[in-house]
Amino acid sequence: MDITFDNVSYIYQPNSPFEHRALENLSFQIPSGSFVAVIGHTGSGKSTLIQHLNGLLAPTHGSVTIGDVMLQAGSKPKNLKALRKQVGVVFQYPEHQLFEETIEKDISFGPLNFGVQEEEIKQRVQETIEAVGLSSDMLERSPFDLSGGQMRRVAIAGVLAMNPRVLVLDEPTAGLDPKGQREIMDMFYKLHHEKNLTTVHVTHSMEDALAYADYVIVMHNGHMYMQGKPLEVFKEKEALNKVGLDVPEIIELTTKMNKRFGLSLEYKKQSVEELAAEAAHKLKGGSV
Amino acid sequence: MNSSMVIGQYVPGDSPVHHMDPRAKITIIFFFVIVVFFANSVASYGALALFALLSVGVTKIPPRFIAKGLKPVWFLIIFTFILHLVVTKEGNVLFSVLGFDVYSGALIQGVAISLRFFLLILITSLLTLTTTPIAITDAIESILHPLKRIKFPVHELALMMSISLRFIPTLMQETEKISKAQASRGVDFRTGPIKERLKAIVPLLVPLFVSAFKRAEELAMAMEARGYQGGEGRTKLRELALRKIDYMVLVLFTFVIIAVFLTRA
Ligand SMILES: Nc1ncnc2c1ncn2[C@@H]1O[C@H](COP(=O)(O)OP(=O)(O)OP(=O)(O)O)[C@@H](O)[C@H]1O
Ligand SMILES: [Mg+2]
Numbered sequence: 001m002d003i004t005f006d007n008v009s010y011i012y013q014p015n016s017p018f019e020h021r022a023l024e025n026l027s028f029q030i031p032s033g034s035f036v037a038v039i040g041h042t043g044s045g046k047s048t049l050i051q052h053l054n055g056l057l058a059p060t061h062g063s064v065t066i067g068d069v070m071l072q073a074g075s076k077p078k079n080l081k082a083l084r085k086q087v088g089v090v091f092q093y094p095e096h097q098l099f100e101e102t103i104e105k106d107i108s109f110g111p112l113n114f115g116v117q118e119e120e121i122k123q124r125v126q127e128t129i130e131a132v133g134l135s136s137d138m139l140e141r142s143p144f145d146l147s148g149g150q151m152r153r154v155a156i157a158g159v160l161a162m163n164p165r166v167l168v169l170d171e172p173t174a175g176l177d178p179k180g181q182r183e184i185m186d187m188f189y190k191l192h193h194e195k196n197l198t199t200v201h202v203t204h205s206m207e208d209a210l211a212y213a214d215y216v217i218v219m220h221n222g223h224m225y226m227q228g229k230p231l232e233v234f235k236e237k238e239a240l241n242k243v244g245l246d247v248p249e250i251i252e253l254t255t256k257m258n259k260r261f262g263l264s265l266e267y268k269k270q271s272v273e274e275l276a277a278e279a280a281h282k283l284k285g286g287s288v
Numbered sequence: 289m290n291s292s293m294v295i296g297q298y299v300p301g302d303s304p305v306h307h308m309d310p311r312a313k314i315t316i317i318f319f320f321v322i323v324v325f326f327a328n329s330v331a332s333y334g335a336l337a338l339f340a341l342l343s344v345g346v347t348k349i350p351p352r353f354i355a356k357g358l359k360p361v362w363f364l365i366i367f368t369f370i371l372h373l374v375v376t377k378e379g380n381v382l383f384s385v386l387g388f389d390v391y392s393g394a395l396i397q398g399v400a401i402s403l404r405f406f407l408l409i410l411i412t413s414l415l416t417l418t419t420t421p422i423a424i425t426d427a428i429e430s431i432l433h434p435l436k437r438i439k440f441p442v443h444e445l446a447l448m449m450s451i452s453l454r455f456i457p458t459l460m461q462e463t464e465k466i467s468k469a470q471a472s473r474g475v476d477f478r479t480g481p482i483k484e485r486l487k488a489i490v491p492l493l494v495p496l497f498v499s500a501f502k503r504a505e506e507l508a509m510a511m512e513a514r515g516y517q518g519g520e521g522r523t524k525l526r527e528l529a530l531r532k533i534d535y536m537v538l539v540l541f542t543f544v545i546i547a548v549f550l551t552r553a
Binding site: 016051085109 | 352462466469472475490491495498499
């Protein structure tokens with residue numbers, strides 16, 4: 001589904017001493033099927049932004065359009081349930097939302113609320129538990145007996161079982177071990193392509209933004225600071241450093257090698273090994 | 289967070305009222321609450337109202353914000369006023385509405401009682417608006433200190449209070465976070481039949497309790513790890529001390545009390 005932000009501002013607790021402008025004049029478009037990374041320093045408004053995508057927040061000014069649902073400042077949103085059925089949100093620390101007696105019941109909770117048939121739910125539970133890398137023998141266990149990482153996976157399965165068209169991920173891998181982080185991101189990436197989803201991924205990891213996103217939105221103090229293709233955005237090292245962000249290590253490495261050895265390597269998603277081979281080749285006098 | 293829900297949520301500031309010793313504030317409010325019930329003339333009410341409004345003015349908190357915080361109470365005040373108009377039958381009939389005779393005594397009493405009520409709420413919410421919860425607990429611990437002699441667990445009580453106060457905002461944030469997560473999974477907290485809405489509370493309450501218990505356990509462990517063992521021999525980081533401003537306000541308030549008793553009808 002296409003997503004459009006048109007001049008969106010959001011103010012927390014307006015007209016009080018605690019008033020806080022969390023988003024200001026935000027305009028952008030996300031075409032259906034893209035994988036967008038939202039990056040920005042802590043407090044820059046990323047979580048506020050994504051809560052507009054399924055109508056948890058409605059803009060104070062401007063309008064947000066998701067597919068054929070429009071959230072407009074000042075008017076009561078309609079079709080919220082239909083919207084939430086299509087937009088699955090994985091929040092920061094989603095394991096805090098678990099509550100059922102068994103894992104199976106918890107995964108079924110979303111689809112049940114949206115009126116999916118029981119047969120279909122059973123099938124989705126099987127599919128999603130495997131997708132998140134857990135065994136279906138666990139379905140009868142209590143979600144509270146699991147390790148933190150396993151709980152995270154169950155919570156994610158609960159969102160995937162809704163079969164959303166848009167997947168919104170708010171730092172879904174924060175606090176996991178590096179291997180678990182990669183597994184979960186790879187899983188989302190695979191699903192994104194298999195099911196032709198539109199994915200919005202909030203992340204503090206520039207590496208992830210570079211590896212998975214087709215498009216990057218950089219937030220700063222509630223404003224859109226930069227936007228563009230990952231390789232373009234990460235070229236702007238100075239601008240990113242100014243708002244407390246780094247560039248991915250591999251890009252940093254490429255720039256440093258170019259400077260030190262007077263090379264003109266260009267980073268196009270090669271692996272470190274490929275990059276090294278390229279550099280060696282050039283240094284030995286070969287031209288590519 | 290719904291801002292109008294919090295009556296007298298602390299608003300940071302730099303006013304003399306903010307800087308006063310919380311014990312002085314509590315003492316003044318304690319006597320204010322008593323003296324309000326002795327006021328019975330225009331002048332005595334005036335003295336108290338002047339004191340309350342002056343205090344509000346000094347804090348520099350926008351009156352509009354305070355009024356918004358008092359929203360749930362307005363209803364009660366207006367209700368009391370109307371009740372008095374209808375029930376009291378003293379003095380002369382002033383006019384009649386919808387077949388009800390409104391007596392002059394009723395009008396006077398209605399105004400007096402509502403004003404009393406308003407002043408009470410205003411002055412007490414001023415305490416929480418200008419004092420951090422932790423300062424209030426410190427003050428209560430200090431005021432209750434003499435009760436230690438009869439083995440009343442003053443320190444423990446204060447600790448319990450400050451921990452609960454400390455975790456109210458955390459719990460509210462948590463509630464908001466979890467209800468958003470469940471709303472995203474299709475729970476509808478706002479519409480639908482009562483039975484459905486009650487059922488919708490379970491996915492909210494279970495995670496909330498789980499995390500509250502976990503938090504309590506972690507807190508207890510952290511306190512033990514740092515060698516906490518009760519109030520015996522414990523010193524304070526911030527000692528409460530009465531300063532010039534406190535004495536000045538206390539003297540001013542004493543004059544207000546004297547004025548109230550001199551102008552009573
Ligand atoms: N419920 C709220 N009430 C008032 N202010 C809020 C509320 N939620 C967030 N804010 C403020 O809005 C700003 C943006 O918050 P947001 O959660 O969107 O940041 P973020 O970019 O997601 O940060 P992080 O990377 O730490 O998750 C912050 O300054 C925050 O203090
Ligand atoms: Mg966030």
